[in-house]
Amino acid sequence: MxxxxxxxxxxxxxxxxxxxxxxxxxxxxxxxxxxxxxxxAPKNLLVLGDSLSAEYGLQRGTGWTGLLQQRLQQDKSELRVVNASISGDTTIGGRNRLPALMAQHEPEILVIELGANDALRGLPLKTSQDNLQAMIDLARQQKAKVLLIGMQIPPNYGPDYTRRFAAMYQDLAKANKVALVPFFFEGIAADLSLFQADRIHPNEQAQPRLLDNVWPHLKPLLGKK
Structure with missing residues (x-):
């Protein structure tokens, strides 16, 4: 027993x-x-832009976003550039597309390059500003850092509209404490040799300069969480 x-x-x-x-x-x-x-799991940097970022009229991979991926690799960054830019897009188009893009890619950084087509279509600045603000809010809700790329428009739109359009980006960046590229075309706008035949879209030779305008404002975001 x-x-x-x-x-x-x-x-x-x-x-x-x-x-x-x-x-x-x-x-x-x-x-x-x-x-x-x-x-x-990849760490993504999402670019939400229009034709200026969509490689309009350029060979694939030669636009500033393609050059950005190369620069990130040289900088030993693990970030992968997801270019969700569409030619002709406006701030309302970007605002409508962003929720699905954020859910799909879960970016660590969101780069917003939108607004120029709003001005070309004569959309109210208040509408553009509200759309940009909504995109910033969504990115922050999902813990993504934001880089806003500012644009300027020709003076033939009138001095008041031209001034307020440029100030829109500065005001948004200041109010939300997000990084800002003051003027995407800095050092490029006055040189017609850097534009395609339409005199609107920068050519391939201009793309490294566009990246150089973006990089100093983007790089500080890479090492911060």
């Missing part, structure tokens, strides 16, 4: 030991899988 009890106790202890070992093994596997998933 006592022998049977001893053997039963031994088997119970063995089963408990095996169960404990299995639980430890499963916990270890789960940890390895979670770690592997964290390392394999």
């Amino acid at each position: 006592q022998g049977n009890q001893a053997r039963g106790a031994g088997r119970g202890a063995a089963r408990a030991s095996v169960l404990d070992w299995l639980l430890r093994l499963l916990a270890g596997v789960a940890l390895v899988l979670a770690t592997a998933s964290a390392y394999s």
Whole structure:
């Protein structure tokens, strides 16, 4: 009788030991899988823009966004550039597209390059500003850092509209404390040799300069969380 009890106790202890070992093994596997998933998940930088960022009239990969990916790799950054720019897009188009893009790519940084087509279409500045603000708000809700790219328009739109359009980006950046490229075409706008035949879209030679205008304002965001 006592022998049977001893053997039963031994088997119970063995089963408990095996169960404990299995639980430890499963916990270890789960940890390895979670770690592997964290390392394999890409870190994205989302560019939401119009034709100025969509490589309009350029060979694929030669636009400033393609050059940005190369610069990030040279800078040892793990960020992957997701270029969601569409030629002709406006701030309302970007605002409508952004929720799905944020859900799909979960970017660490959102670069907004929109507004020029709003001005070309004569849309109210208040509408453009509200749309840009909504995009900034959504990015912040999802813990993404924001870089706003500012534009200017020709003076033939009238001095008041021209001034208020440029100020719109500055006001948004200041109010939201987000990074700002003051003028995307700085050092480019007056040089027609840097534009395509339409005199609107920068050519391939201008793309490195556009990146140089963006980079000093983007780089401080790369090392911050």
